[in-house]
Amino acid sequence: MMQRGDRTAREPHPDPYAKHINMYPQSNIQHTKNANTQNSNSAPYPIDDMGQSSLPPPVTSSSNVRPPMLMKNTDASMSSLSFHLQNLSVNEQKKESPKSLDPYDVPFQFKDEIQSNPSPQKPQLNAKRIQQEEKIGTSQDAVEYRRLYELIIKDTPTFTPTLQMQWCETLLLYSFKEDFIANYNINAEKLPRTLNSSESIKNQKIFLEHSFKVLTKLIQLKYPQAIYLMGTLYSHQPYLQGIKNKNIVSKNDLKALQYYMKAANLNHSDSCYRTAISFEYQKGTPPTCAKEKCLQMSLQYYELGAQLNSQACMYKLGMAYLYGLEKEPTLYPARDIRLSVSYFQKCNTAQSNYELGKFYEQTTLPIPIQNDLQSQGIIRDSNLALRYYHESATKFNYPLAQWKLGHCYELGELSLPIDAQKSIAWYHKAATPRDSSQKGNPMAMLAISGWYLTGAPGVLKPNYNESFQWLYRSEKISEGKLPRVEFILGSYYANGIGCDRNLNLAKIHFQIAANLGFLRAIEALKRFN
CATH class of the missing domain: 1.25.40 (Serine Threonine Protein Phosphatase 5, Tetratricopeptide repeat)
Structure with a gap:
């Protein structure tokens, strides 16, 4: 029978690459606001936090x-x-001239061998259509699509990369909105009737092909975000949640890494992270690239990403200097406790705060790491450990840290009182x-x-x-x-x-x-x- 306090476990993952590749949303780590609280005399944060x-x-x-x-x-x-x-009371790149295609700009093919369809007619706004829409009414999706579409029409002579990138992403996302595809064409016009299934598929292909025409032009202009998007499509790990698991192009880890590297070398921070992850777990790397060399390349791109303020790269560097890449201590790089702490502090995410909590709790860490911490003058500090766990649990709403607080209240750990209600x-x-x-x-x-x-x-x-x-x-x-x-x-x-x-x-x-x-x-x- 289960005993109280005997329920900790470590959760393995069969594919570390798949686990880490989307560790964070693209450069946007959202978190909840921390509630205002009063400090307690007996803990580094309010005891009455529930x-x-x-x-x-x-x-x-x-x-x-x-x-x-x-x-x-x-x-x-x-x-x-x-x-x-x-x-809870705790509560833009300069636009470059198009150049000849390099190996990264090889024309793509859709997974289902989509054949080219007639190019859509040049979009035209007309009073008749507007009058028709006022009579019929439009969905919120259609309103937002039309607003961007009209900006794109005006931008056609200049082709502003940031705006065109948004248009490309929108076309990709809307091509999988079944209701929209069945009722609107690419020119933002409401169709006279709802399309049947086969007609919707043809309409979807028009959206997809046009999005890739825009994407290809942006890649030729060496616009980093476009290059990055192409890499995510080839790796079947898109940052656009609306096309997750859609597999628009055939999976190709080699091409994905090539695109990630190209964008990373243009100082695109998210691409630095994905390049580093790919090298760390040898996804798309050449067979001739030895494991040690791959790990060295991985570390270089993590460091480049950290210089570009990538929180994901900072977190991975913190873990790398603590456990080694691939979490194998015998592998590159050598352990550096103070460098690890520094990266976690700069990172300031849910995971990094949780790791800092473990640093100052210490007893949950492997013995060799505990010894290294003490040799570096980092002593056990329950107050600091709780402060970091609490920050992770409340400001970032991190489930693992919330579990940790429940565990501490259950067993009275880290100087907290035993409190079943709060646990x-x-x-x-x-x-x-x-x-x-x-x-x-x-x-x-x-x-x-x-x-x-x-x-x-x-x-x-x-x-x-x-x-x-x-x-x-x-x-x-x-x-x-x-x-x-x-x-x-x-x-x-x-x-x-x-x-x-x-x-x-x-x-x-x-x-x-x-x-x-x-x-x-x-x-x-x-x-x-």
Whole structure:
């Protein structure tokens, strides 16, 4: 059975390149504003950093994630005490003359072998169309598209790169807006009727081909953002979320790296990051490029990006000088604690603040790094550790830091008082996705499951159904990568905790945990044999 405080786990990732390539949105790291707070005498930030709010909402009745079992009824019920989780009181390049195409400007081909369509007619604004639109009305998408379209018409003689780049991106994005493609042509005119499926596909091709004509011209002008966009399309890792997973061109890591390098050499910071990532994990690198050389190239581009104020590059440099590239300490570069701290401080992101918290907590770091920290005069400081964790959790809304605060309040770590209410509230915040693109933190879900299993006097009564549901959700989100989750879920099935007893399912989850090296699962499997 799960014990309180015995629920930490490390989440591996099968493809480090895919994990890191989109670490940050393109040069725009958004975060929430930090709420105004009063300092406490007993902690470096307010102890009363959680308002009163409701318990984690039951997942047995509302969750879309359902286990393949009937739930067992229990007499346990949720406490009427509420925590209001929403009320946290913590709360342009010069235009160059076109030159001959170099190897990076080789004409592209669409993945589905799109053939050239007749070029769209030169856009014309006319009173009749405007009158028609006033009569029919337009969607917000159409209004925004038309506004940009009219600017592009005026810009045709000059071809301003920044504006044309926006036009190129808009054409790419709108080509996958099904409702727009079915009702409007590329000249921003509303069609007399809604197109059928095959007609919409033809219309979509017109949008795509025109976007690539604009893109090609921008690349010929050596406009860095356009070169970068082409690289992201070839790597199937676009920064435009609206075309994610659309695979507009055939995947080609070699061409992607070539475009990234070209844009990076024009001082494009996002391209520096992607070039460095590609070299670090040898995506698109020539077979003749030895691993050591690739790592040296990676470090050079991280450093160039850092000089261009790329927060992603600064963070990666902080990690590189701490753990080595590819997080292998025996690899290049040599560990430099003070340089690592410096890059994390300059970076000032969710992840870097979390890492700085670990620096000053120290006990969660590998022993060799702890020794290096102490030899460099960086001593353990609970106040500083909490300050960085709190900054990451509140200002940047970072789920891992929120989980950390929940963990500290649960066990009274880093000089914080044990407080079940605040622990549960922070865990729930970490487990709750901020938007549809996120899944929530599975370790926090596991922790909430633990609270429902044991209960908290005066705060939360045990509820085995809820405990099982949160555990089941954690397992689905972590996709079999957290051995402790797999082991505990196996134990629930083996003992019928919040679910029907099922030894076959128990053995399956014990086996997954055992395959990941979890010793208690290996011992549990022996009892099945």
